[in-house]
Amino acid sequence: MVGLIIGLVFAVIVLLLIIWLFATYNGLVRLRNQTKNAWSQIDVQLKRRHDLIPNLVETVKGYAAHERQTLEAVIQARNTAVSAIGKGIGEQAKAEGGLSGALSRLFAVAEQYPNLKANENFLALQEELSSTENKISFSRQFYNDSVLQYNNKTQMAPSNIVAGMFGFKAGEFFEVKGEEEREAPKVSFK
Amino acid sequence: MWAQIRSNRIRSVILVGALALVLVLLGYFLGEAFLGSGLWGLIIALVVWIIMNLIAYFQGDALILSISRAKKIGPNDHPRLWNVVEEMKIASGLEKMPDVYIIDDPAMNAFATGRSPKHAAVTVTSGLLQKMNRDELQGVVAHEISHIQNRDVLLMTLCSVLLGTIVILAWYGSRILIFSGGSGGRRRSGGGGGGSGAAIILVVALVLAILAPIFAQLIYFAISRKREYLADASGALYTRYPEGLASALEKIADSTIGLHSANQAFAPMYIANPFRKEGMSASDLTSTHPPIRERIRILRSMAGGASFVEYNKAYQKVRNNKQNVIPASTLAVSAAMVSTRQPEPAPDQSESEQKIDRAREVSAALDKLHKYTALACPCGTAFRIPPDYKGKVIRCPRCGRDNQIMNK
Numbered sequence: 001m002v003g004l005i006i007g008l009v010f011a012v013i014v015l016l017l018i019i020w021l022f023a024t025y026n027g028l029v030r031l032r033n034q035t036k037n038a039w040s041q042i043d044v045q046l047k048r049r050h051d052l053i054p055n056l057v058e059t060v061k062g063y064a065a066h067e068r069q070t071l072e073a074v075i076q077a078r079n080t081a082v083s084a085i086g087k088g089i090g091e092q093a094k095a096e097g098g099l100s101g102a103l104s105r106l107f108a109v110a111e112q113y114p115n116l117k118a119n120e121n122f123l124a125l126q127e128e129l130s131s132t133e134n135k136i137s138f139s140r141q142f143y144n145d146s147v148l149q150y151n152n153k154t155q156m157a158p159s160n161i162v163a164g165m166f167g168f169k170a171g172e173f174f175e176v177k178g179e180e181e182r183e184a185p186k187v188s189f190k
Numbered sequence: 191m192w193a194q195i196r197s198n199r200i201r202s203v204i205l206v207g208a209l210a211l212v213l214v215l216l217g218y219f220l221g222e223a224f225l226g227s228g229l230w231g232l233i234i235a236l237v238v239w240i241i242m243n244l245i246a247y248f249q250g251d252a253l254i255l256s257i258s259r260a261k262k263i264g265p266n267d268h269p270r271l272w273n274v275v276e277e278m279k280i281a282s283g284l285e286k287m288p289d290v291y292i293i294d295d296p297a298m299n300a301f302a303t304g305r306s307p308k309h310a311a312v313t314v315t316s317g318l319l320q321k322m323n324r325d326e327l328q329g330v331v332a333h334e335i336s337h338i339q340n341r342d343v344l345l346m347t348l349c350s351v352l353l354g355t356i357v358i359l360a361w362y363g364s365r366i367l368i369f370s371g372g373s374g375g376r377r378r379s380g381g382g383g384g385g386s387g388a389a390i391i392l393v394v395a396l397v398l399a400i401l402a403p404i405f406a407q408l409i410y411f412a413i414s415r416k417r418e419y420l421a422d423a424s425g426a427l428y429t430r431y432p433e434g435l436a437s438a439l440e441k442i443a444d445s446t447i448g449l450h451s452a453n454q455a456f457a458p459m460y461i462a463n464p465f466r467k468e469g470m471s472a473s474d475l476t477s478t479h480p481p482i483r484e485r486i487r488i489l490r491s492m493a494g495g496a497s498f499v500e501y502n503k504a505y506q507k508v509r510n511n512k513q514n515v516i517p518a519s520t521l522a523v524s525a526a527m528v529s530t531r532q533p534e535p536a537p538d539q540s541e542s543e544q545k546i547d548r549a550r551e552v553s554a555a556l557d558k559l560h561k562y563t564a565l566a567c568p569c570g571t572a573f574r575i576p577p578d579y580k581g582k583v584i585r586c587p588r589c590g591r592d593n594q595i596m597n598k
Binding site: 003034038045111124126128131134135137138139141142145148 | 270
């Protein structure tokens with residue numbers, strides 16, 4: 001009789017342990033997928049920005065053709081950013097930072113051309129690009145939040161045991177270290 | 191951070207359970223009083239409740255949107271609004287882009303609908319679009335998106351249906367009890383003068399019929415007010431800019447225009463109570479929303495951060511108590527320091543010029559939705575012709591030229 005009770009208690013403990021194991025494992029998988037999904041969101045927005053730029057450059061050319069240097073810098077930065085795709089998070093973040101800097105310089109230049117600023121196409125592109133810029137930073141924000149959550153789970157006890165058993169590795173944060181972005185000129189619209 | 195959804199669920203289940211208990215008690219005692227069987231009363235109450243739930247679950251959002259005369263928009267109808275919603279969809283990690291609706295109403299308000307994050311919609315009034323700048327609009331949309339993300343819409347629908355069922359049952363129950371003089375109870379005891387047991391049941395049924403709706407409403411309000419604080423906290427976190435939402439709420443508080451198409455039952459879904467009266471005190475139990483000035487003060491007391499921890503601290507400071515507005519389990523896993531972002535750079539336009547631009551943008555969007563035809567006179571005047579305009583020609587009031595209307 002006593003043996004039966006001990007056996008039952010043991011069985012219940014083992015069962016609870018297995019349930020916990022499954023739940024933790026699934027939680028880790030869910031968080032890992034969330035970070036992956038968040039990363040692909042950044043890519044979608046970066047791609048959108050790459051696609052919008054040729055159109056913008058064409059529109060600006062029509063009004064401010066002699067700002068060639070600024071325009072070429074934007075095209076150059078865009079091409080660098082496109083070729084940095086798939087070269088790792090650090091490389092890509094740097095190239096995209098450069099593109100953000102070049103774009104903000106272009107918009108600063110555009111301020112001096114009233115006709116350009118009144119152009120509907122330009123206004124629509126400006127809204128699209130500044131919103132895309134926002135979307136990039138929001139998707140980066142969500143990606144970093146997800147990575148923090150995922151890393152916490154892989155490193156904190158007791159879920160770190162499960163993470164270690166099944167090889168869940170900590171994720172990498174998306175940090176903008178590009179020189180260009182840090183030195184982006186402060187544009188005054190006053 | 192998103193674990194908050196789960197820990198909230200437990201608290202919500204308890205409150206919904208309390209509401210359900212009120213319904214069960216009411217059904218049972220009304221059944222005892224009329225039908226002589228508490229069980230039958232219970233069954234009727236539950237059947238009414240289930241039918242109402244099914245309607246609310248599958249048709250609720252369509253119902254609300256059609257009652258408030260909201261119109262669905264696409265990405266090109268109002269690009270700024272669409273982009274802001276998409277930005278907040280990304281920031282909150284919502285899996286699907288919600289539908290976006292505009293209500294043609296000068297009042298400033300917004301609400302979220304939909305039973306799940308996959309079937310969701312964000313609705314804003316044209317008045318809001320005209321008066322808010324981008325940061326403020328973002329704050330409002332973030333607040334609504336967090337209602338969707340926190341599953342508040344489903345919870346509030348569930349609660350308002352429960353409340354509605356209780357109110358209906360209590361209303362009919364108390365009328366019949368009062369006007370029939372409790373004949374049901376007498377019939378049950380075989381006309382033998384009515385036993386004291388039957389009399390007690392009658393009294394209990396009557397008291398319940400009167401008190402149940404009041405109780406239910408208080409529970410309902412308690413749930414919905416807590417949700418508003420949470421949505422404000424999430425809104426600040428998603429935008430990383432509490433001032434945007436604070437300033438939006440301030441504009442709403444200062445406005446005196448009431449919403450025409452609002453309905454009492456849907457009040458908790460709006461960002462600010464559409465029926466609010468000024469000067470509501472903080473302890474007002476009968477409000478679906480916390481006082482708007484208090485919400486602004488909390489958002490502005492967040493000391494240079496946008497995290498849940500900061501919001502919770504600001505809440506305690508403003509309310510002057512030690513209560514957590516955000517569940518402790520959420521606070522434990524969320525980052526303590528989340529830095530805020532810079533405001534959008536101000537465009538080189540005066541505030542009034544921006545207002546005119548926004549008004550143009552909104553009226554263009556609304557005209558498009560109402561299928562108006564756009565026409566430009568060679569003198570530079572722009573027309574928008576309503577779809578029911580019968581004539582083929584329109585005379586320009588500025589230069590007197592007759593303009594042919596295309597595709598007529």
